[in-house]
Amino acid sequence: DTEVTQTPKHLVMGMTNKKSLKCEQHMGHRAMYWYKQKAKKPPELMFVYSYEKLSINESVPSRFSPECPNSSLLNLHLHALQPEDSALYLCASSQEMVGASGNTIYFGEGSWLTVV
């Protein structure tokens, strides 16, 4: 069983809605990630937090807003999304962002998002 927990598993939202995806890990990891995955494609990196600070933003549109309230939690706030944003959103964590000890990234089960 994965130790990275994501909620909700499925989310349907309208283009004017505001919703959030949540992610939690209790492995003591200090790096957390959001990935987006479209059908039949590999995951694409969106954001990386290291020690609760945003380290990487892969030029993601501002309608996606990440938040890291503490070292165990990662949120992705969604607002004014487009139908093309429909995808699987994967949260992940690793011990640290750099260094040999931190290089295995563990993924959650993902949140399936549909924008209507």
Add this chain to the structure above:
Amino acid sequence: AQKVTQAQTEISVVEKEDVTLDCVYETRDTTYYLFWYKQPPSGELVFLIRRNSFDEQNEISGRYSWNFQKSTSSFNFTITASQVVDSAVYFCALRGDRGSTLGRLYFGRGTQLTVWP
């Protein structure tokens, strides 16, 4: 530049057959890490193995084995006596540890493996 190539888009086998998934990578880093992940239809990416660039030992775990060859920049994955539960998309991935590659996991496009009963 970091790049991972999985030339096989789809593979179909019958149960109990052996199957090898190919992975070729490109990197200029001297230290790097290679991974295999399994993604069943449920969506979760399941970590299978990590291999460090300085460790070329091959590895076997049950029916799974991995062949890492730096000379050919390949990290191939073999499933012996395949089972229906092995049906999934398998991703090979590369992670560097410096500069612009820091924190980034570079995925191949994935290989859809279907095992028929």
